[in-house]
Amino acid sequence: MSVSPLEALPLDELRQRSSTKWRSYPGDVIPMFVAETDFALAPAIARTLTEAVTRGDTGYTPPDPGLRGAFTAFAARRYGWEIEPTRIRSTGDVMMGVVELLRATIRPGDRVVIAPPVYPPFSMCIPEAGGVVEEVPLRDTGDAWALDLRGIEAALAGGARAVLLCNPHNPTGTVHSRETLAALADLAKRFGAVVISDEIHAPLVYPGGTFTPFLAASATAAEVGYAVTSASKAYNLAGLKCALMISASERTAAVVNGLWPEVEWRTGLFGALAGVAAFSPESDAWLDAQMAALDVNRRLLADLLAEHLPRARYRTPDAGYLAWIDVSAYGWGDDPARRILRDAKVALHHGPLFGPQGVGHVRLNFGCAPEVLTEAVRRIGALART
Known part of the structure; x- marks a missing residue:
């Protein structure tokens, strides 16, 4: 049985949150670094x-x-x-x-x-x-x-x-x-x-x-x-x-x-x-709907990278809403998240913090609206073309 994907909250509402994701960077930055998602709470929890x-x-x-x-x-x-x-x-x-x-x-x-x-x-x-x-x-x-x-x-x-x-x-x-x-x-x-x-x-x-x-x-x-x-x-x-x-x-x-x-x-x-x-059990349907939304996004991310960052290497994860992406081919240094933040206004997690194997990598949180994910990758792709 198919499950309708959960819809993420709009950005203007999300920017009213006081958590790390939304208070660490200025309003022109798309935050995709820390593991917080952009959905409303499950009704039973709220x-x-x-x-x-x-x-x-x-x-x-x-x-x-x-x-x-x-x-x-x-x-x-x-x-x-x-x-x-x-x-x-x-x-x-x-x-x-x-x-x-x-x-x-x-x-x-x-x-x-x-x-x-x-x-x-x-x-x-x-x-x-x-x-x-x-x-x-x-x-x-x-x-x-x-x-x-x-x-x-x-x-x-x-x-x-x-x-x-x-x-x-x-x-x-x-x-x-x-x-x-x-x-x-x-x-x-x-x-x-x-x-x-x-x-x-x-x-x-x-x-x-x-x-x-x-x-x-x-x-x-x-x-x-x-x-x-x-x-x-x-x-x-x-x-x-x-x-x-x-x-x-x-x-x-x-x-x-x-x-x-x-x-x-x-x-x-x-x-x-x-x-x-x-x-x-009351929250099971919410979890299933969130997983349907994340499933859409993990596949969308593959398509977006192929279009905007074709030299990036990404394997669709089997679990979670965190993407591990190798962008070393673009020459943005050992810690490309710094350049991406500065010039593309997208905040990603710093690859080297995950160990030496993270050099040239970023971690991206795709627990967001497809439109937000699309804009973030479009911004990074524009950086790759400069």
């Missing part, structure tokens, strides 16, 4: 938050605001993943959860594997937790990106004690297969390491793709892994501060339950209320 404000429900987050039940039902419905509700705890955001889990599972100075190009805070949160970053870049197979399992094996054999996984991967939109995740779990078990899987983009996998939660990839993955996720990327709730830390075995559950109580106290009440509404 209603829930409005009712909370009306009744002055702005206090501390209770021990069980309903998140465990809402997410376990969502995971079963959308992923076919059965989770024990008691093995879920909340915190303020995904990176908070990652830092606390790393602190609980590695020793100061231990090396932690990441797979660049990858979300820039990965390289920041590891030192915050006392670890040392070890890069094992994604492999370019020629038509896709994949984890370098041999490289990860060598890193673990050399003493790395954890793998910080992005599943699905940001910025490439790669959806890792069950087989790949199970093989990663086997490596972690063999070398006595853990895997912490950031699954914040999981609800954003396009039709035809299958998201496999790391903890569900195999019995071994359940033993060695932790998952951290949130409704924030799929439902545009980053400012409300709520994420979930999930375990799937008695041993890993003991680690999560052993975190300081303050870790859970950092959960925002509005984030918890919005998360429950987001994960409810």
Whole structure:
């Protein structure tokens, strides 16, 4: 059954927002850098938050605001993943959860594997937790990106004690297969390491793709892994501060339950209320409509690049609304986003922040109206012709 795409809000309305996306640059700049989308909130979320404000429900987050039940039902419905509700705890955001889990599972100075190009805070949160970053870049197979399992094996054999996984991967939109995740779990078990899987983009996998939660990839993955996720990327709730830390075995559950109580106290009440509404069946139709809109845009972007930036290299992502684009052929320097901002008035994310593999690249957020996406690429294309 086809789903009608969600329509993005008009620019004049969006520019009234006070979030990072809309307050970082002057009004003549099209902002397409940070992972915020341009759609109205899902009705169930908007209603829930409005009712909370009306009744002055702005206090501390209770021990069980309903998140465990809402997410376990969502995971079963959308992923076919059965989770024990008691093995879920909340915190303020995904990176908070990652830092606390790393602190609980590695020793100061231990090396932690990441797979660049990858979300820039990965390289920041590891030192915050006392670890040392070890890069094992994604492999370019020629038509896709994949984890370098041999490289990860060598890193673990050399003493790395954890793998910080992005599943699905940001910025490439790669959806890792069950087989790949199970093989990663086997490596972690063999070398006595853990895997912490950031699954914040999981609800954003396009039709035809299958998201496999790391903890569900195999019995071994359940033993060695932790998952951290949130409704924030799929439902545009980053400012409300709520994420979930999930375990799937008695041993890993003991680690999560052993975190300081303050870790859970950092959960925002509005984030918890919005998360429950987001994960409810009532919001499924909204999510499906948003995915239909994003599907249109990821394909439109390919056409626009072919027309206006034919030397750019872009693979249509299998998940998410972030496009990883190689524009190095245009000679705009190691960090082309700077030139594009200055001369085309389009704000993109800086490729080198994602690792050395990001030189000559930009990340573009296409969670917007098709007309906005078209104008942005047209502006950049004009720059290429000067």
